[in-house]
Structures are given as C-alpha cells and as structure tokens.
Amino acid sequence: MSRKVHITIQAGKISEQTVEIAKDATYEDLLNTLNINQETVLVLNGGNAVPLDGAVNSDKLTILKVVTGG
Amino acid sequence: MTIKCKKCNHEAIVFQKYSGMHLCKRHFVEDVERKIKLTIRKEYSIQKNDVIAVAVSGGKDSSVALYVIHKILGNRPDIKIVAISVDEGIDGYRPESIELAKNLTEMLGVQHIIKSFKEVHGVTMDELAAMDREKGACSYCGVLRKNILNKAALEIGATKLVTGHNLDDEAQTILLNHFRGDMERMVRLAPPAAVEGLVLRAKPLKNIPEKEVALYALVNSLPVDFSECPYAGEAIRGEIRELLNDFEAKHPGTKYSLLRGFDKLVGALAKEMPPAKIEKCRVCGETCTEDICQACKLLGRA
Ligand code: SF4
Ligand SMILES: [Zn+2]
Ligand SMILES: [Zn+2]
Numbered sequence: 001m002s003r004k005v006h007i008t009i010q011a012g013k014i015s016e017q018t019v020e021i022a023k024d025a026t027y028e029d030l031l032n033t034l035n036i037n038q039e040t041v042l043v044l045n046g047g048n049a050v051p052l053d054g055a056v057n058s059d060k061l062t063i064l065k066v067v068t069g070g
Numbered sequence: 071m072t073i074k075c076k077k078c079n080h081e082a083i084v085f086q087k088y089s090g091m092h093l094c095k096r097h098f099v100e101d102v103e104r105k106i107k108l109t110i111r112k113e114y115s116i117q118k119n120d121v122i123a124v125a126v127s128g129g130k131d132s133s134v135a136l137y138v139i140h141k142i143l144g145n146r147p148d149i150k151i152v153a154i155s156v157d158e159g160i161d162g163y164r165p166e167s168i169e170l171a172k173n174l175t176e177m178l179g180v181q182h183i184i185k186s187f188k189e190v191h192g193v194t195m196d197e198l199a200a201m202d203r204e205k206g207a208c209s210y211c212g213v214l215r216k217n218i219l220n221k222a223a224l225e226i227g228a229t230k231l232v233t234g235h236n237l238d239d240e241a242q243t244i245l246l247n248h249f250r251g252d253m254e255r256m257v258r259l260a261p262p263a264a265v266e267g268l269v270l271r272a273k274p275l276k277n278i279p280e281k282e283v284a285l286y287a288l289v290n291s292l293p294v295d296f297s298e299c300p301y302a303g304e305a306i307r308g309e310i311r312e313l314l315n316d317f318e319a320k321h322p323g324t325k326y327s328l329l330r331g332f333d334k335l336v337g338a339l340a341k342e343m344p345p346a347k348i349e350k351c352r353v354c355g356e357t358c359t360e361d362i363c364q365a366c367k368l369l370g371r372a
Contacts, residue, residue: 012297039238039315042285049285051085051092054073066130066284066296067238067311 005030005056011065027052031063040067084285087322095289102286105277106138114230114272116143121150123228123269125219126174126182128155128167130287130294131234133174135275137292139232140178154222156215157186159194160299167295174293183226185218191369199301207301210368217356217365223269235273238280241325242310244332249310256332257340265348267357279325 001023007030009015021030027043027050042049044062073082075094082092086101093101110116124139126132136153143149153175155168168184175182188194191214199207223231247255275283287294318324350356351363353371358364362372 010296037312037315037319039279039281039318042281042288049083049288051073051082053085053087054082057072064284064288064296067280067315 004059006060007034008060008062009065010062021056025056027054027056027061030056030061034063036063041065083289084282086282088279088318088326098282099286099289102278102282103138103141106274107142109277110142110272110274114270114274116149117229119148120230121152121226121228122230122232122272123219123223123226124151124153124180124232125234126153126155126171127164127234128169128171128174128293128295129234130284130292130296131236131239131275131280133171133234133292133294134278134283134287135232135234136174136180137178137287137290139274140180144178144180151180152226152228153180153182154219155182155184156218157184157188158211158215159187159196160301161196163297163299164195166297170293170295177293183222185222187214187218190214190218190221191365193369195301205368206305211301213364213368217363220269221356224267228269230272231269232272232274234275234283236275236278236280236283237325237329238311238314240273240276240332241314241328242307244328245310245314246307253339254343254346257336257343265357267348267350276329277326 002020003023004018004020006018007016009017019030019033021033025033028038031038031041031043031052038052042064043052044050044064045058045060047062073085073092074080075082075097076091077097078094080094080096083095084098085092091101122139122143124132124136126136136151140151144151153171155171157164157168172182186194195207195211198210203210219231244256247253278286284296314325314328346359349358349361351358351366352361353366354363356363356365366372
C-alpha cells in the first residue's frame with residue numbers, strides 16, 4: 001500500500017510536489033525517496049519540527065532546507 | 071503515533087541519531103545551551119570585564135550565537151556584548167539579512183555596529199565578483215570580512231570575537247585541510263593564544279550540528295534568513311559537505327569524531343611546527359603573519 005503526501009520545499013525559493021510513499025514510511029524514508037540528505041533539512045508538520053525516525057502521519061508537510069552556502 | 075522525549079513525557083521534535091535521543095522542545099533547547107556553555111567553559115574562558123564582539127550576518131548561525139551569548143552572559147554587569155555586521159555589498163542578499171540582524175539586536179537590546187566593504191576597502195563584493203580574479207569570490211569575501219571584523223573589534227576594545235561557526239563548518243574545514251595536506255592551516259584552526267592586534271576568536275557553536283542550529287533558531291522564533299548568497303560557496307567545500315553529510319547519515323557521529331580527533335592532533339602538531347611569526351602589514355599596519363596582509367595582497371595594494 002502506498003499513499004500520497006503533498007510537500008512544500010522551502011529553499012530560499014519555494015517549490016511544491018506530491019510524492020508517493022509506503023503506508024508505514026518514516027520521514028527519513030520520505031527524504032530518501034526525494035533524494036534529500038537528512039542532515040540538510042528540517043521537516044515541519046503544521047509548522048512544528050518532527051523527529052525523522054517517526055512515521056509520517058500527515059498528508060501535508062514542509063521541508064525547510066537549512067544548509068546552504070554563505 | 072508520536073514519539074516521546076527521552077527526558078520527559080512530551081512530544082519529541084528531534085531525533086539525534088548520534089546520541090540516540092529523542093528530545094522535546096524544552097529539552098532540545100536545554101541540550102544545545104548545555105553544549106554551548108561547556109564549549110565556552112573549556113575553550114574560551116570568560117573573564118571579568120570581557121568585551122565580547124559577536125559577528126552577526128542575519129543568518130541562522132551568527133544569530134543563534136548572539137542570542138545564546140546574550141542569554142548566558144547578558145545579565146553580567148561586568149560583561150559587554152556588541153554585535154558587528156559587515157555589509158559586503160551583495161545586492162539582493164545582504165541588505166535583507168542585515169535588516170534581520172538589526173531586528174535581533176533591537177529585540178535583545180544589544181549595541182550594533184555596521185561596517186561595509188565599500189567604506190573600509192573601497193570596493194563592494196559585487197564589484198569584486200565582476201572583476202577578473204584568480205580566486206573564488208568567497209576567498210576575497212572571507213579575507214576582507216575578517217579584516218573588518220578584527221578592526222572593528224579592536225576599535226571597541228573587544229577581548230573576544232565570536233563567530234557562528236557550527237559543527238558542520240568545523241568538520242568540513244578539518245577534512246578539507248586533510249585533503250589538501252595543509253597542516254599549518256590545521257594548527258591555525260585551533261583556539262589561538264592571544265596576540266597583540268588580533269582579537270581572540272571564539273566559536274561557541276562548534277559542537278552544535280548545523281541543522282540543530284537551524285532548529286534552535288526556529289523554536290526560539292529568531293528572525294533569521296535561510297536564503298543563499300548568489301556567490302555561495304567554494305565548489306570544493308560543497309563537495310566535502312555532501313560527502314560528510316552522506317557519511318554522517320550512514321554513520322552518525324562522524325562529524326563529532328572528526329572534531330575530537332582534530333582536538334587531540336592539534337596539540338601535538340603545534341609543538342612540531344614553528345610558531346607563526348607575527349608581523350605588521352607594511353601597507354596597512356594590520357597584524358598578520360607575513361610582511362603584507364592577505365587583504366592588501368588580494369586588493370593589489372602591495
Ligand atoms: S558565500 Fe562567499 S561571497 Fe557569499 S557571503 Fe559567504 S563568503 Fe561571501
Ligand atoms: Zn522533554
Ligand atoms: Zn595590509
């Protein structure tokens with residue numbers, strides 16, 4: 001079983017996409033699917049940070065890119 | 071289902087893979103501040119009547135550095151904290167972030183000095199970037215910024231100059247110097263002894279992973295800028311960052327190991343190498359280790 005999650009990626013600019021993940025996927029799995037290194041982002045659910053080993057429990061998330069040059 | 075904090079029963083906001091701990095907001099903040107206090111106590115002992123200059127750019131790292139220094143030391147009547155910003159002259163980037171830095175210093179009630187490349191060196195970063203040049207934009211930017219920060223810190227009689235370098239910055243630099251075989255630069259990374267004319271540098275965030283610095287800024291609602299400089303980054307540093315982050319994700323704790331190993335190594339290295347000569351630049355009089363300082367060399371003032 002898989003499901004869809006709507007993702008907003010904030011990295012200076014803002015982009016949006018929908019990604020399909022396994023029903024029991026964790027945030028870490030989600031980042032791996034998107035090919036994003038977990039050391040470089042925070043994942044926010046309703047504006048609050050979540051531990052990345054937790055199971056995704058929302059169909060709307062924001063990924064805040066926090067590691068940039070400069 | 072939510073995950074609980076290791077230290078209380080509240081909902082965790084972060085998982086530190088390297089420590090195995092889940093932490094709630096309160097205990098995460100406590101953990102970051104505990105590490106910062108420990109770093110300061112071990113490496114940058116605070117003296118009575120210290121004047122602490124904090125370099126702030128409006129980015130997350132330097133803003134967190136100022137916020138925590140102010141939180142820890144702001145109520146000591148004998149200690150003065152002054153923020154210094156350097157406007158490199160990068161259109162569409164720096165003016166915005168300096169505004170955010172101003173918001174923070176106003177919020178904290180900290181004196182804020184702003185200097186610019188144009189006023190001190192007569193040239194903006196945008197102008198330098200457009201010129202024919204031998205090195206990357208960041209080489210110019212870094213050297214000229216350090217020069218201004220040191221001057222400004224000296225002017226106010228600062229005894230320490232705090233920068234926002236985090237664990238990732240430090241681990242990247244250590245790895246980069248290894249790859250280049252640059253052991254002299256290694257030694258220079260270590261907390262230097264006080265030298266007349268050079269304000270002692272302090273990096274209180276050196277034990278905080280970059281993403282935790284960002285999380286700390288977020289949970290404390292600090293006004294910070296997450297945007298990226300248009301000239302961002304030496305290419306090679308970007309490669310090292312990626313390499314290190316891949317390794318850290320697979321082998322949590324790698325960044326801390328690099329730092330710990332370096333701390334052990336550097337004591338021994340320093341004994342092996344002759345101490346750097348300290349001279350005055352013969353063009354501008356700035357304290358440096360050669361007869362002409364880096365800034366004058368880069369600007370062709372020799
Ligand atoms: S990324 Fe480079 S050019 Fe931009 S502010 Fe940083 S050091 Fe300067
Ligand atoms: Zn807790
Ligand atoms: Zn000089």
